[in-house]
Amino acid sequence: MPDPTSTPQAPLIRFESVQKTFDGETLVVKDLHLSINQGEFVTLLGPSGSGKTTCLMMLAGFENPTGGDIFLGEQRLNSVPPHKRNFGMVFQNYALFPHMTVEENIRYPLKTRGMPAAEADRKVAGILDMIQLTPFAKRRPGQLSGGQQQRVALARSLVFEPRLVLMDEPLGALDKQLREQMQLEIKHLHEDLGLTVVFVTHDQGEALTMSDRVAVFNDGVIQQIDTPSNLYEYPANAFVAQFIGENNTLMGRIESAHDRQCRVAFGEGMTTGALLGPGLSAGDDTRLSIRPERVKLDGAARDLPNRLQAKVREFIYLGDHLRVRCELAGNDDFVARVPVDDFSHSMQPGDMVELGWRDEDVRALNAS
Secondary structure, eight states: OOOTTSOOOOOSEEEEEEEEESSSSOEEEEEEEEEEOTTOEEEEEOSTTSSHHHHHHHHHTSSOOSEEEEEETTEEOTTSOGGGTOOEEEETTOOOOTTSOHHHHHHHHHHHTTOOHHHHHHHHHHHHHHTTOGGGTTSOGGGSOHHHHHHHHHHHHHTTOOSOEEEESTTTTSOHHHHHHHHHHHHHHHHHHTOOEEEEESOHHHHHHHOSEEEEEETTEEEEEEOHHHHHHSOSSHHHHHHSSOOEEEEEEEEEEETTEEEEEETTTEEEEEEEOTTOOTTOEEEEEEOGGGOEEGGGGTTSSEEEEEEEEEEEEOSSEEEEEEEETTEEEEEEEEEGGGOOTTOOTTOEEEEEEOGGGEEEEEOO
């Protein structure tokens, strides 16, 4: 249990009122406040053009803030050139030297820092063993698979023991199976070495798998920064609910509200209980959010407090479950995710089914 008398650790990285514009008119990053603690794995997640990569480039020193300050501990970084920040960097295209061997690529940052040869040999050998590429030390990058090249790029970013490792969509070029394998490898390295990592991706699953916290960006603003489970279960607004995982939405109006609970009317005479989102009260328009796996069908819905009739549109078989797409309250893309063993094979497109869910599985969020 933490000592209640201990002083909280100061953040390793701080963005304070940071702004960035490239044309002098449009802000691609707007008044950013973000703190990252020593040893954290923080992912900057968002669609293309949301500002996440620009934030990483400002932290790396490849872009300068238009306004505000970035700190490493108490050191203001705004005017510090990239090579003096001593950060590890991993890019999507790996950026390996094709004429150098694996061993030479990994040694390169130690050579540029003037490390004695014997110490450099020890560090290179140790990290080659860690990434399980010792047998490939004399090969060149072109003789390696994509996953092996990514391991070399990762090793090169770690070998000089940086205070911070920055990763810009490093797994985007890999196939699905290899990408998932590398996600776990990077996460394990983070845990084993106590690394501080700032990771940029547009892949929601990647962010949820790897991160201690995720900052969800949209239009240059952090919409929510939280743990993966809180982002998924308690989205702060409709954008986060839609962007993190699969989600159903229904437009409605809040009839009554008490503490965190509310009753929402939607469609033609339909109502549901829900958890009340921030800033909402009775009479407000709302966007209801409910995850497909929380929607139950027919017999499984029988004892739930919210039960509604919907029309089946199609079934999509996905091995261990089916996506049942329905029409409900004007939304013809309302999805229930049903375990295969719970599915009634007599059900056909066009049939009416009963959908059900618990109040606590629905979020009433701001409609805008």
